Amino acid sequence: MNNELAQARIRIDALDEQIQTLISQRARIAQEVAHIKERMGDSTGNHYRPSREAEVLRRAMERNTGPLTDETVARLMREIMSACLSLESPLKIAYLGPEGTYTQAAVQKHFGDSVTARPAAAIDEIFRDVETGNADYGVVPVENSLGGIVSHTLDELAQTTLRICGEVTLPIHHCLLSTETSVEAIRHIYSHQQSFAQCRKWLDARLPRAEKETVASNAQAVLIAREKGGAAIAGQQAAKLYGMNILASNIEDDPNNTTRFLIIGKHDPSPTGDDVTSVVLTAQRNTPGALFKLLQPFARENIDLTRIESRPVKGAAVRDYYFFIDFRGHALDPRIESVLGEVRAAAAYFKVLGSYPTAPF
Incomplete structure (x- = not known):
């Protein structure tokens, strides 16, 4: 048995050596690609x-x-x-x-x-x-x-x-963190407004009398709770980072709780075949069925709309709304390009926010 175990470890060591060699080769080729791009004018x-x-x-x-x-x-x-x-x-x-x-x-x-x-x-x-x-x-x-949309974004x-x-x-699993050692001792809770919304049922059942204070982020909530006492809603990583006790885990109302994040930059990704396009628009004022007419081209071409959200236009003299729309596909696809041209012509305001790869995992 000892010989069998030793042989298995020898095979693992040999594979580790191969893996390390291949990773080094990949890194050198990645450097070569970067130099090629620079010679092609990517500065x-x-x-x-x-x-x-x-x-x-x-x-x-x-x-x-x-x-x-x-x-x-x-x-x-x-x-x-x-x-x-x-x-x-x-x-x-x-x-x-x-x-x-x-x-x-x-x-x-x-x-x-x-x-x-x-x-x-x-x-x-x-x-x-x-x-x-x-x-x-x-x-x-x-x-x-x-919790729905993040309006500031x-x-x-x-x-x-x-x-x-x-x-x-990102799957989101919330914890109740504190310097205290029991849930019963908590009289004040700090959290981002989204986290309060995601844990509402648990908080109502376990801490109905605790005061709730909204702060800019979950990590900031932990810092305040550590300094002033009380509790914060945040993840396990924050507990480790700031030395807090985890009084309760997985306090979100839905175990499938998930947050979607966007990557923002200055470049447009090329099509991958599995992409999402995001646009923002406003409809023509005082035009019955204006939003319906803007969405009709998507339905006609069987383009899958995955999200529609509205937000009031800041500073508008009259009530007006931005409509944020996500759909499957890339703006460079000829069929989608045609639809977007039609929508742009009918909208009071229109902008493509980006076409980008769907989250791979």
């Missing part, structure tokens, strides 16, 4: 390509035969790509901070650990960081399966010149 120094990375991850999952899960294989490949990309210049990614937020977890899932993550105090600061070049990309929350998207370059979906 941006930004060698990240969302469509290419999504394609690589999908192929890795398609090749997977187990026993590792598709998501585990994709995460391993993501870290390899992240490390190779950082050999030239680590990407700077702005996210909603401080450290320990779910947005930071979304950065790690999409870009890997070999990036420079820059925490921002608010969503509008993330947009400004990318617009001014202080960050290459930003990650912003846009909707939650329980939609408001910024309506005004920015940036493009949506990708999306991340």
